[in-house]
Amino acid sequence: MLSFQEKLELFTSFPKLTRNDVSMGRVNFHFEGSLHEKKTVVYRLHPNGSGYIFAGLLDGYETDDKGYTSIRDMDAEELRRLTSASIASLSKAPSAPAQEPGQSRAARRRRMTKSHWMNAEGNSLELRNEEDLWYLYAGLNLEMAFETYDEAEEYLLEEGFKPQA
Template sequence: MLTFEQKQAIIETFPTLTKKEISLKRLNYHFEASLYEKSIVVEKLHPNGNGFVFIGDLLKYEKEANDKGLVNIRDYSEAALRAILTDAIDYLSEEIDDSPVIEIWASREGTKLELEFNNRSWNIYHQRNLEESFGTREDAVAYLREEGFRPSK
């Protein structure tokens, strides 16, 4: 586990984050260029090593995040901390594109599924019914391939 000082040093390598001291010697780090009302990326970084990173509704972190979109970074490695901070900053600086990307995938039996990117998620639909949802295209494609689907021509 990284120490408070190590986490602080890693976080401070991100020049777009601004440190703000809060109570009990804890720190918040804000992303002032956020396109959304939410600007705190790192919340309540505590001298005991505990702290949270805001990742909103990114499906990549859905198993780790609480209902407020926060992930506890207490046991994160340096690489994992850098990755989640990058994802959090990208999340807050990304304008949501409302125009969906749709791909048709077919099985050998002729069943067709739609892979659609919409609102930060890769969703798989069968006859407009949602079957699965993924945080990355790679995960969605891996699922489709495992289920015997290939891109339709």
């Protein structure tokens, strides 16, 4: 396992990433050129060696609900490859939220950064993923916040809203 210092040096070598020191000695690295709401590529890099990289738009990585995969035991080559792939994925314009043939529901959720919902009365809401939460807006007004897409989707469907293409 690479040390905290070795990981810091590796991530610092990416000129597109900006270092952000956070609480308890942890460090995040942001990609300000992201075309998605998500800008954090390296999340909670901790002096004990744990941390996460955003892989929510990539295939082949086991991710949490926020799209992050653990980097604790990755070697330098794996970290460079994953970091480059993460930056590349965030450099591409977001895909439409509609389900593509053969695309799993989980993959669709990870790719979605915002979607529009409408009910039978014509009321419209927008669901947006911003960093770690899903926010529901009615125009410019924040209506609710959810920890996961599934919670937001369940609420919207229960309230009679349907996703718009």
